[in-house]
Amino acid sequence: MSSPIISAENISKRYFLGRSRDKSDGIRHVLESAVRSPFRWLREHSLRTAKSQEEFWALDDVSFEIKQGQVIGIVGRNGAGKSTLLKILSRITKPTSGRVRLKGRVASLLEVGTGFHPELTGRENIFLNGAILGMSKAEIVHKFDEIVAFSEVEKHLDVPVKRYSSGMYVRLAFAVAAHLEPEILIVDEVLAVGDVAFQRKCLGKMEDVAKGQGRTVLFVSHNMGMVTRLCSHSMLLDKGRLTAMDSTETVISRYLSNGGELAGERVWSDPESRPGTRKLRLLSVRATHSDGKATGIVDIRKPLYVEIHYEVLQELQYGRVGLRVSTSDGTDVFSSADISNEDWRSRRRAIGRYVSRCEIPGNLLNQGIYMVTVAADTPYVETFFVEQSVIRFEVEQTGGPGSHDVDKWIGVVCPALNWDVEVCTAASPVGGSDNGR
Amino acid sequence: MSNTLQSRGTLTPELVIDASSVDRQYWRDLWTYRELFYFLAWRDLLVRYKQTVVGIAWSFIRPFLTMAVLTVVFGKLGNMPSAGVAYPLLVFCGMLPWQFFSTALSESGNSLVNNTNLISKIYFPRLVIPASSVLTSMVDFMISVVFLAILMTWYASIPPAQIVLLPVFIFFALATSLGAGVWVAALTVRYRDFRIIIPFLVQFGLYISPVGFVSTIVPEKWRLLYFLNPIAGVIDGFRWCILGGEHELYLPGLAVSLITATIITLGGIWYFRATENEFADII
Numbered sequence A: 001m002s003s004p005i006i007s008a009e010n011i012s013k014r015y016f017l018g019r020s021r022d023k024s025d026g027i028r029h030v031l032e033s034a035v036r037s038p039f040r041w042l043r044e045h046s047l048r049t050a051k052s053q054e055e056f057w058a059l060d061d062v063s064f065e066i067k068q069g070q071v072i073g074i075v076g077r078n079g080a081g082k083s084t085l086l087k088i089l090s091r092i093t094k095p096t097s098g099r100v101r102l103k104g105r106v107a108s109l110l111e112v113g114t115g116f117h118p119e120l121t122g123r124e125n126i127f128l129n130g131a132i133l134g135m136s137k138a139e140i141v142h143k144f145d146e147i148v149a150f151s152e153v154e155k156h157l158d159v160p161v162k163r164y165s166s167g168m169y170v171r172l173a174f175a176v177a178a179h180l181e182p183e184i185l186i187v188d189e190v191l192a193v194g195d196v197a198f199q200r201k202c203l204g205k206m207e208d209v210a211k212g213q214g215r216t217v218l219f220v221s222h223n224m225g226m227v228t229r230l231c232s233h234s235m236l237l238d239k240g241r242l243t244a245m246d247s248t249e250t251v252i253s254r255y256l257s258n259g260g261e262l263a264g265e266r267v268w269s270d271p272e273s274r275p276g277t278r279k280l281r282l283l284s285v286r287a288t289h290s291d292g293k294a295t296g297i298v299d300i301r302k303p304l305y306v307e308i309h310y311e312v313l314q315e316l317q318y319g320r321v322g323l324r325v326s327t328s329d330g331t332d333v334f335s336s337a338d339i340s341n342e343d344w345r346s347r348r349r350a351i352g353r354y355v356s357r358c359e360i361p362g363n364l365l366n367q368g369i370y371m372v373t374v375a376a377d378t379p380y381v382e383t384f385f386v387e388q389s390v391i392r393f394e395v396e397q398t399g400g401p402g403s404h405d406v407d408k409w410i411g412v413v414c415p416a417l418n419w420d421v422e423v424c425t426a427a428s429p430v431g432g433s434d435n436g437r
Numbered sequence B: 001m002s003n004t005l006q007s008r009g010t011l012t013p014e015l016v017i018d019a020s021s022v023d024r025q026y027w028r029d030l031w032t033y034r035e036l037f038y039f040l041a042w043r044d045l046l047v048r049y050k051q052t053v054v055g056i057a058w059s060f061i062r063p064f065l066t067m068a069v070l071t072v073v074f075g076k077l078g079n080m081p082s083a084g085v086a087y088p089l090l091v092f093c094g095m096l097p098w099q100f101f102s103t104a105l106s107e108s109g110n111s112l113v114n115n116t117n118l119i120s121k122i123y124f125p126r127l128v129i130p131a132s133s134v135l136t137s138m139v140d141f142m143i144s145v146v147f148l149a150i151l152m153t154w155y156a157s158i159p160p161a162q163i164v165l166l167p168v169f170i171f172f173a174l175a176t177s178l179g180a181g182v183w184v185a186a187l188t189v190r191y192r193d194f195r196i197i198i199p200f201l202v203q204f205g206l207y208i209s210p211v212g213f214v215s216t217i218v219p220e221k222w223r224l225l226y227f228l229n230p231i232a233g234v235i236d237g238f239r240w241c242i243l244g245g246e247h248e249l250y251l252p253g254l255a256v257s258l259i260t261a262t263i264i265t266l267g268g269i270w271y272f273r274a275t276e277n278e279f280a281d282i283i
Helices: A026-036 A038-046 A082-089 A122-132 A137-151 A165-178 A196-212 A224-231 A249-255 B026-032 B034-048 B054-075 B087-114 B116-121 B128-154 B161-190 B193-208 B221-227 B231-240 B249-278
Strands: A002-017 A055-067 A069-076 A097-102 A106-109 A184-187 A218-221 A231-236 A241-247 A265-266 A282-289 A297-299 A303-312 A319-329 A332-337 A352-360 A368-378 A382-396 B015-018
Touching: A002 A082, A055 A082, A055 A218, A055 B193, A069 A082, A069 A249, A082 A106, A082 A184, A082 A218, A122 A137, A122 A165, A122 B034, A137 A165, A165 A196, A184 A249, A196 A218, A196 A224, A196 A319, A196 A332, A218 A224, A224 A249, A231 A249, A231 B087, A241 A249, A241 B249, A265 A382, A282 A368, A282 A382, A303 A319, A303 A368, A319 A352, B026 B034, B034 B128, B054 B087, B054 B128, B087 B116, B087 B128, B087 B161, B087 B231, B161 B193, B161 B231, B161 B249, B221 B249, B231 B249
Parallel strands: A055 A241, A069 A218, A069 A231, A106 A184, A184 A218, A297 A382
Antiparallel strands: A002 A055, A002 A097, A097 B015, A231 A241, A265 A282, A282 A303, A303 A352, A319 A332, A319 A368, A368 A382
């Protein structure tokens, strides 16, 4: 099978911003302009011009080829065009230009439980959802028991799904989708739901589908661990462009190295706008790995450095510069200041530029988006600045070789802790020396 | 899961997706998705009377009450001519196609918007959605036909020979409903104004169309114009087929109605196909 099963040639997709709400599109306006100047209206509408509207290219000249049996990950920041690409491949929307050739049945799973009706029972929804996803009735009947077994909701099959717990709902929905047998399967970030045990089961099923049955799978996820585990090759989208298509490892490291939209750095270049007082002013804040380059994407395993650059304008004693890290939902994770360093606890800071660098160890913060607030003051005396959420970065699970921790652990932090396991009641009571420490 | 029992046609033809709105596959796809079409109609029927006390009986109660009101207003208070049949029977024959048309129009008009989640997440020929709404209304229609049969037995009314032509008029009603329905469905995606316009139109239509009265009360010189409303033609046809008697078929009027209906239906499908590609983007 050397010829590609999917080949995309220069596909682009344009959206008009605010199109549906634009006043030039309201029915009153349309009628009004059609009545007032019918010829101009006809001319304009036949040409479909949209000159006054702001356009936005969700996909910009993307070309690639995928061979049968390949499992391709698609990574990129939010708004990079991943979902648009999937929508075009699954024929939900048409490209503005370019073309795609597909050789095989496509099934897309852009959402778990599309078309589920809350009033219908689990049994009825299996049929409805199956039909929506493109299965024939005979096919659904044939796989019905398998689907039910996979979903683990046997007991509640005749209860309306609106009475299901969200976990049951997701399990049932995924069970239907998992039994699709298309040549090309397109999966958006649907595994982000459900409990950990079920996620593992789904992942296993997907591996089965991809590796065991030789189907072509396109898989979008923000979970780099899942992408690494499932996909041999990946493509990286950035602002609608395909910036890389290579082995997953290469693509992910490239993705993680340029943080994209997350603000890993904030610089106040205009001296007038710099936060602070006559004594001390903030210059910039950034998050870096050990390479010193600002990044918004942080590898969970590596230490992260937050650098606060500032300028001391009048000699300062007992001053301190600190930061507070909080999660995207506003929970404060910790706060710290540079006087933790004994050398600087009461040391004078002469006039000049400084950088206070805080090392946040690897394997501390959990996956997720964090914000950093920075502040400088002389405790109990004077505050120079407090700048809320100046940078935002995302800690990502990379999995890495040998890692099985593809799921997010519960909790704000995710430290790598040492565990020790002892056998307390050994079967043979011969020696006590091998488990004593 | 080794499930290789299902051997499907492995020779899937190459599918080309590009910007052009012409899709050679479309009608074949529509056929492939015929099961979805039944499933959606089945869903709408199942859901309709869930958690209601009277359930399916609503399908009888609604037309019955409307019939009673129209009979009192037009027959008793308005004292309108009934062309030699019991007034309730006359009204019910008019209501049969009218109810079908109006529910089909409102249901299919809203159908795309109500299924936004499907449209933005799954591909299938979008025509399936309004068409399945029309199918759902067809079920109500069938229930009403049963009701009519009971009513006719009650009034000991014997249908004339031309009843065999009734399927033709049912098809006429079906095509008109589908045509108008897809127009409104496609327009509602872009202009939600139609969600407000349609209930309004349906309310008016009941009085404008010859539901509660016979079309012969319309003055001769306006008659032809009156039949620009395709439902007027349908209703006349129904009465002629079912009641016979003094109900003559006004052929020029019927022709006008047929022409309007054809224009509406073909135009509706054309407009739907032309705008369908952007439904997912603007809905």
